[in-house]
Amino acid sequence: MTPPTAFPSTVDDVVALLDRHDYVADRRLATSVFLALRMKRPLFLEGEAGTGKTEIAKVLALALGRKLVRLQCYEGLDVAAAVYEWNYPRQMIEIRLAEAGGDLDRDRLAHDIFAPRFLLKRPLLEALSPTDGVAPVLLIDELDRTDEPFEAYLLEVLAEYQVTIPELGAIRAVEPPVTILTSNRTREIHDAIKRRCLYHWVGYPDAQRELAIVRRRCPRVAESLACEIVAFTQRLRAMDLYKAPGIAETLDWAEALATLDRVALDPQTIADTAGVLLKYQDDIDALSPEVAARLVGEARAEGTRS
């Protein structure tokens, strides 16, 4: 891996850095990222699914030349899976060896088997005491999927950048990792967590930025088709849907249409590929052929104007 790049020194540098790695960020997000890097505070990103929250962590790791340590949250996530676990088989062997060797000094045995070499690092501990000595990018993904006890545990990690292992004491990061937390808001995260972080709501991109993203990420999609795709999805989001398509769905759809060798939108193609864009049957029903035809007409009109 390349040696870590220095943190960007201005917001413009952040925009340029992300742009070099094909992430088209808006100014507010870039400012939040800049502040998070500068102030060494965790960045809490909340927003609908598929708006590029996880992607920013990946791109940051790549752009800054640091390892990405990812902790995917789920209900019941505990310390053993998130922070550390003792290597029990090795500990047992150690005990048996000590016994076989006739060494029955209990205190020394207890001290020996709870040594760092028997410790299995899980993502959080790995991020705080990286093996290569370079503070990584720590991504705590979909925090809303876990439960309150784990949130409470995170408070110490986020505020002090340290974890406490009863047998070893507190382990503190020499250099705090670049920490990104994401949430899809399937429930509210506790204020105590948010207070320790910089907060940024990741919304859907506007047409101009979405077009820039499609051009960057799907270069094989024809320019005119890209314009139509973006104009169409922007209109779709204005509809009353259960789940509006995110930027991830737009990119998938652009790829799908390119794969099908389409050069322009038509109602039949939309009906055939609606499942790429919309993930609720109710929403797909709402996108009837007439509605699709109307949206395509509007999208085309806009495409010719621009």
Next chain:
Amino acid sequence: MTSRPGPGSIGSGGAPAALPGGRLAGNVVQFVRVLRGAGLPVGPAHAIAALDATAAVGLDRRDDFRAALSAVLVSREDHLPLFEQAFDLYWRDPRLLERLLASMLPTVQGDGEPPQSPAEIPARLAQALLPPKQDPVPEGGEDPAGLDAALSFSAREALRRKDFESMTVDELAAAKRMLAALRLPLPEVATRRSRPSARGHRVDLRATLRRATGATGALAPLRFRARICRTPPLVVLCDISGSMDRYARMLLHFLHAVTNDRDRVHVLLFGTRLTNITRHLRHRDVDVALARVAAAVADWAGGTRIGVCIDEFNRRWSRRLLGQNAVVLLISDGLDAEGGAGLNHAMERLEKSCRRLVWLNPLLRYEGFEARPAGIRAMLPHVDDFLPVHNLASLADLTRALALPASRVRGARIGMGAAGSAHPPARRQEPAPWK
């Protein structure tokens, strides 16, 4: 600040040594009783501490005295306003207090003097200061216990059976007290977390290893862990349209008790639009909480657009509130102003996003109840339980019905609320005729 003469002769510079036997001690104790009557969790230990605190700060300054009592008697920020008001009312001329409170009570005629600020005194505080008697002077350690204690068992039984809609003001007040004591024990669900347990099924390697280092010998006793169980989140959707008005006001007292009893309870009200009142209900004091709810809700006792409101819930709230296996309580009479338009669809979506959907309907008390209205017909196929909720007994039965495991057989659990109850409320016994 100048001190004023009062029942406890504040400002008279009474010697602390004279406290324990003096008239002040009795007044401090009575004040603590008043606070208890108003709902603050204070007991004899607090009264003793209050006396000690009074002795320590002396009586030269009224604000010191107030701060001392506040420090000892108030343990939550929520309780502070109640304490302040009680202090102001209690530690001043007793005749003034008497007139002020008497003018507030509808049953007692005031002597013509207009009340100073009756709206600012919480009803419960007034009640605690002034027991409902003919001679309401709080002297001589009269027990300020309210209606609940005064009710005989049979009176309470009668109250339990009585429909909310036909209760008098006094009966409603008594019913509210009983409602505040109700709890809602949902069946617990196993989570993915575990705790050390002798009867668990998973081996706790960490504890076992810890143990093994302390013991010599070839065998290490295994330690186990068991899953932690906890109640699922509860989401309450309560109809506050005109036809539900009386019930909704009573149910809010019940919902306040449930909200403050456990975590992960969300309450939304709907009439013509949807309002989330969870944060308002969280206030410990029921009067303050309900006042905040009233301020937040714009469509009290108006029309009903059940379909629109449930659809709005599905879009705006369901993904945020129903994430962790939530149980949904839908409280409504099902009388939809829009004839059930879109209701079938919205209910189907709601049913699919929650663990269990319980419909509480006050109309179910009528023997001849039939699902004629289009709204009810549209909603019924999608609920797991359909239960009456028109009096205290049916609410108490509700807690029993919810303790049973959910059956996803639509419409088959109608009126199951009273299963095992010695006094089943009025309800339909036979299978639903609308199926």
